[in-house]
Amino acid sequence: DAEVTRTGRWANAWWPEAVCLLAAIALEVTGSRLQTYGETAASTSSRTALAAFAYFHVGLTLFRFLLFRWAWRLALWCWFLWRVSRLELRLIPGHPDRAGGLGPLEGVHERFTPLVAAMSVLLSASLAESISTGTLVATAIYPWLAAVLLLDGVLFLGPLLVFTDKLWAARTKGVAKYMSLASAYVTEFEAKWTNGGVAGEPLLGTADIQSLADLANAVSIANGMRWITAGPRLLAMMTMAAAVPLAPLLLFQYPLADLAQ
Numbered sequence: 001d002a003e004v005t006r007t008g009r010w011a012n013a014w015w016p017e018a019v020c021l022l023a024a025i026a027l028e029v030t031g032s033r034l035q036t037y038g039e040t041a042a043s044t045s046s047r048t049a050l051a052a053f054a055y056f057h058v059g060l061t062l063f064r065f066l067l068f069r070w071a072w073r074l075a076l077w078c079w080f081l082w083r084v085s086r087l088e089l090r091l092i093p094g095h096p097d098r099a100g101g102l103g104p105l106e107g108v109h110e111r112f113t114p115l116v117a118a119m120s121v122l123l124s125a126s127l128a129e130s131i132s133t134g135t136l137v138a139t140a141i142y143p144w145l146a147a148v149l150l151l152d153g154v155l156f157l158g159p160l161l162v163f164t165d166k167l168w169a170a171r172t173k174g175v176a177k178y179m180s181l182a183s184a185y186v187t188e189f190e191a192k193w194t195n196g197g198v199a200g201e202p203l204l205g206t207a208d209i210q211s212l213a214d215l216a217n218a219v220s221i222a223n224g225m226r227w228i229t230a231g232p233r234l235l236a237m238m239t240m241a242a243a244v245p246l247a248p249l250l251l252f253q254y255p256l257a258d259l260a261q
Contacts, residue, residue: 007080020068028061078159085162093174093222099229106234112156113241120245131252138253160229171225178222
């Protein structure tokens with residue numbers, strides 16, 4: 001609770017927003033900026049138009065502010081995860097989320113999916129401009145797709161690795177405990193039922209068999225405990241958000257008519 005309160009104060013503070021805005025304005029005033037979309041030879045003649053002025057001096061400044069703001073919030077979230085990972089966590093190997101009880105963190109990272117899609121949209125626009133002007137071949141999208149997937153993995157899944165050592169230790173200890181419990185139960189189960197059963201107690205409908213199945217399921221959950229709190233759902237969402245905005249670039253290499261056939 002203390003870590004949540006401390007991080008909440010930083011997230012709701014006004015000065016990081018002001019710093020991000022001042023940094024964006026400073027880049028515009030000093031002229032220090034990266035290559036931006038629309039700066040090809042075909043568009044230089046319209047740089048004095050009102051639309052170009054609004055784009056290069058207003059839109060890009062707002063874009064940089066949002067970029068710095070997201071970078072700050074992502075850094076703050078990474079700091080929070082690291083602080084939590086240093087606590088004495090009581091991870092439960094038999095928890096159904098297969099992450100020792102840290103499963104809700106996966107839901108938080110699902111909130112980053114729109115940001116992943118936005119990054120891919122920007123990259124897709126940049127590649128489309130480069131391909132259309134002939135400065136880049138269409139087949140170059142495949143290395144870029146691999147690069148963006150790697151970058152998204154580092155930015156949005158990498159912070160979860162701070163719990164890997166604790167998850168692995170909890171899994172090792174938990175499997176040993178559940179195996180010991182299973183051995184004791186199975187020994188008593190066989191001693192009771194494989195030697196003719198108990199006089200006067202019917203085998204049909206006994207709760208011992210159901211308990212044995214439940215124990216096997218618990219052992220399976222502990223044995224399948226993940227070393228990262230990212231499950232298949234989060235991985236699929238991140239991959240789709242990164243790949244789908246780049247899919248229209250395939251039209252440069254494969255015409256729509258060929259794809260329809």
